[in-house]
Amino acid sequence: MTRPGNSTRKRFWVDPRFAVGLVLVVASVAGVSAVVVRAERTTTVYAAGSALIVGDRLHAADLVLLDVRLDSAADLYLTPDQLPAEGVLVTRTVVEGELVPASAVGAVEGELLTSLVVTLRGLLSESVTAGSVVDVWAAPQEDNARFAPPGILVPGATVVRLVENTGMLTSTQTPMVEILVPKSAVSTVLEAIANDDAVSIVAVNTDVDATIPGGE
Template sequence: MASLTPPRRAFWADIRFLVGIALVALSIASVWLIISAADDAVPALQATRTITQGEALSSDDFRVVDVGLGSVADGYLGPGDIGAGSVAARTLRNGELVPTSALTDADSSRSTTVVIQSSTGIPEGVEAGTVVEIWQAPPLDEGRSYDVPRILVADVIVHDVLDPEGVLADTGSQLEVVIDRADVADVLAAITGGAALSVVPVGSGS
């Protein structure tokens, strides 16, 4: 009696089996990568608006986000790192993660804010965080004319663009700017001396 030979399994069945194993392995690897990434994520502070240098900080200025920072995690602020009297050591843009170097205390800050009136209006695009130069044209002939304009203070940060109301609306455009305390006397002297002040964005070809 002839023996029965079992039928050979089709080649496509072997391929399907191998593909199935590969898909299972890929799924396991993906889950492992997701878990590993989650383990590396740490809570960090992210600015919810543009914050200018010298501005007092509070927890309301930030949101907490989980970010995989790896070995540089210690270089960024997390929840609870904003203490009383903290100010921005530099301008922080909306959405920026906050490095520890961007935080200082009010006593160590060398900057303050001053409101100036621009006699030539405010250039388009100037907003909070914009770096500008302040130019002055000293008065001549008891204010009937003005001297050649010159730079009063360079690299000034705009804190806010103000909208004058009432009688002030016809006196020109006003800006609140962040300046070094060492420059305050010169700016105030120009204001009280009747100089015509203007702002020019840095990098505009002035």
């Protein structure tokens, strides 16, 4: 016979160690989930499909979209919402495959530049490629097919491309390059070309000349 006031319900007892373990498991799962979410969070940015030269005007069709993990560095690169319909101007060289820095586009400096094709004297260094920064030199031609000491025509010009010779005697033709120069220096370069001066380029920040001024 059950006494009045006495309960037959069993009390549920929880081991504190079990509770602590459960909390740790939940925290671990939450932490792993947060890491996975962060790892899968990417930003769509533009990359250069080919070398971008100072003065180029870029549109979306000229670039490659990539989804990359940048975390806090996402604001440093050009994204689709930063590219206006009229395009942007390249203000410094971006090599092929490089993510396009936001600081490398957008300014108007490129509108102050123009490109010229020059024929060089001597051999062209293999280190000079599209995007290389070079100094343009010229040795004025004197009497008896001699050349005066060379001087710098344009410092810090940018190589747009190497012009391929397509003539029948390609192996005997001198190298030609398209370079980007300030518009203020165009007349100086054209004068050197018209006078048949020995025009050469020297790669910046290297110890090897791209060509030998006045060389044969």
